[in-house]
Amino acid sequence: MRARSFPRVAPALAALALLLALPYDAMSDTPETAGHARVAGKERELFGAGCRIRVEGTRVSASCHNPYPRADLVALHIECDPWWDVDTDSTPAAVGPAETLxxxxxxxxxxRTAWVSHRKAAV
Structure with a gap:
């Protein structure tokens, strides 16, 4: 009777072994140690304010927060829909570390559309 129960348990044991072994192999290359397939050994630079854009009717507002230690020059660009309406590009403004603009x-x-451009500030 014991010999017949082993064939039923064998697939379950094999599945359990796979479940325990696969996550271990997948974690051997963490994002810190594994490089991108096309870029070898280049570290990601911490730069760029995070911006949220809100369009309400004809008005556009953008709020940018810079969590990084280097200043970011941001500018708001607005494209208007009728061909005769003037598109606008704001003057670049510096968003310093831990600042919101x-x-x-x-x-x-x-x-029609609005976006924020980013540029590194001169050191």
């Missing part, structure tokens, strides 16, 4: 703009009729 708000930028506003508008179109006369309709906003």
């Amino acid at each position: 708000r930028m506003d703009g508008r179109c006369w009729k309709k906003v």
Whole structure:
């Protein structure tokens, strides 16, 4: 009777062994030790403010927060929908470490798209 129960238990033991072995192999290359397939040994630079853009009717506002130790120059760009409406590009403004900056703009009729550009500040 014991010999017949082993064939039922064998697949379960094999599945358990695979479940325990696969996560261990997958964790051998962590993001810190494994490089990208196309970029060898280049470390990611901590730079760039995180920006949120809100469009309400014809008005656009962008709020940018810089969590990194290097200043980021940000500018708000707005494309307006009618061909005759003037697109706007704000003057780049520095967002220092741990600072938050708000930028506003508008179109006369309709906003087509808005985005924020980033540039490293001169040291």
